[in-house]
Amino acid sequence: MTSTLLSLANIEKRFGELRAVNGVSLDIRENEFFALLGASGSGKTTLLRMLAGFDMPSSGHILLDGHDISQVPPNHRPVNLMFQSYALFPHMTVAQNIAYGLEMEKLPRTEINERVDEMLSTIQLTHLAERKPEQLSGGQRQRVALGRALVKRPRLLLLDEPLGALDKKLRGEMQLELKHIQNTFGITFIVVTHDQEEALVMADRIAILKDGELLQCGSPHEIYEYPVNRFAADFIGVMNFLPARVDSGALRAVNGSRIAAPLPADLKPGDNALAAVRPERLRLGVADADNCLNGRISAMAYHGLDLHLHLETPVSPHPVMVRLTADAAEGHPFSVGEEVSVGWSARDTRVFTA
Numbered sequence: 001m002t003s004t005l006l007s008l009a010n011i012e013k014r015f016g017e018l019r020a021v022n023g024v025s026l027d028i029r030e031n032e033f034f035a036l037l038g039a040s041g042s043g044k045t046t047l048l049r050m051l052a053g054f055d056m057p058s059s060g061h062i063l064l065d066g067h068d069i070s071q072v073p074p075n076h077r078p079v080n081l082m083f084q085s086y087a088l089f090p091h092m093t094v095a096q097n098i099a100y101g102l103e104m105e106k107l108p109r110t111e112i113n114e115r116v117d118e119m120l121s122t123i124q125l126t127h128l129a130e131r132k133p134e135q136l137s138g139g140q141r142q143r144v145a146l147g148r149a150l151v152k153r154p155r156l157l158l159l160d161e162p163l164g165a166l167d168k169k170l171r172g173e174m175q176l177e178l179k180h181i182q183n184t185f186g187i188t189f190i191v192v193t194h195d196q197e198e199a200l201v202m203a204d205r206i207a208i209l210k211d212g213e214l215l216q217c218g219s220p221h222e223i224y225e226y227p228v229n230r231f232a233a234d235f236i237g238v239m240n241f242l243p244a245r246v247d248s249g250a251l252r253a254v255n256g257s258r259i260a261a262p263l264p265a266d267l268k269p270g271d272n273a274l275a276a277v278r279p280e281r282l283r284l285g286v287a288d289a290d291n292c293l294n295g296r297i298s299a300m301a302y303h304g305l306d307l308h309l310h311l312e313t314p315v316s317p318h319p320v321m322v323r324l325t326a327d328a329a330e331g332h333p334f335s336v337g338e339e340v341s342v343g344w345s346a347r348d349t350r351v352f353t354a
C-alpha cells in the first residue's frame, strides 16, 4: 500500500465573489500519476498554482508528508511546475537548459554533468544536446522541458496541459512516454488536462472538477464504469442516455419497453430517470424482452476496425451510438436506412436522476 504524499483539506480559493476552487479535499499518493480533469474555468489551474505556491488558498490546508505547506513560498517547496508554454531559454542549448536549475542550486560541476547526461539519455535527446530550442520539434521541446523539471528530482511534479501544444498523433505517443518516464523516476505527477481521453490513458487516478468543486475521484476504470452522476457520465467518453420512468423494480423507456438495471436507492416509482449505456456495451440482434431497442441506421463510420453506428430509435431524442468490434460486425453488411435490434445487460446499465 503506497502512502499519501499530498493532502488537500477543504481548499477554497476566492477571487472576489467567485469561488474558483470550492471545498476540494483530496489525497494524492506517493508515485502516483494523478490527473485533474475539467472543462475550461473549472478551477484546475487555480488548484495547481496553489500546489506550486504561486497562489495561497483563501481557506483550507495543503499538507506534504503531513506538514502544512499552504503558506510556504514556491522556491521552498519540493515541488516543480512545468508550464504549458515550456518557457525554455532560447539562447541556451538543450544541455544548458537542463543544467540551469542545478547550477542555480550551486551543485558541483561533475555532479551537474552527470545528472544532465543521465537526463538526456532518459529523454532520448543525447544526440541533440548542443541544439538550441528553435532547432527542435514540438515533441523534442516538450521533452527538454520535462527533463529540465525532472533533473531537480522534485517530490512532486505539476504539469499544466503538458501536451497541449502537440498535434494529435504526437500527443498519443507522448502520453505513453510521459507515463513511462514517470514510472522510471517514481516521482508523483499531477497533470492538468481538459482532455478526458488523455486523462484516461495516462493517469492512475483522475479527479473531475466542475465549477471549482470535486465531482468524482477514482481510477480511470471506476470513472468510466461508475460515473457518479449524469454530468460525469457525459463528460467521460460517449454515453447513450435513454429517458425513462421508474416502475416497480425497473424502468420503462418512453415507448413502454422495460429496462432492467440496478436502481439507485433514492429513486421512487413514478420518478423520471435516465438509463445510461456505453456504445461498446450494446450488442447486435438481442431479442430479449428487457434491455432491447430497435432502430434505423442513420449514419455509420469505421474507426480503425471498429464500426460505429448511429441509430434513430423511438426511445431517445438523440441517435443511439453503437460501437461494434470487427468480430461483432463481421458477416453483417450494414447500410444506412437498415433496421437493427440491439440489446444490453442490466449489469451494464447505469441509472441517474433526470
Ligand SMILES: Nc1ncnc2c1ncn2[C@@H]1O[C@H](COP(=O)(O)OP(=O)(O)OP(=O)(O)O)[C@@H](O)[C@H]1O
Residues within 6 Å of the ligand: 015, 018, 020, 038, 039, 040, 041, 042, 043, 044, 045, 046, 047, 194
Ligand atoms: N487571478 C484571477 N482573478 C480572478 N478570477 C480568476 C483568476 N484566476 C482564475 N480566475 C477565475 O477562476 C475560475 C477558474 O479558473 P482556472 O484558470 O482555474 O480554470 P481552468 O479549469 O484551469 O480553465 P482552463 O482550462 O481554461 O485553463 C475561472 O472562472 C477564472 O476566470
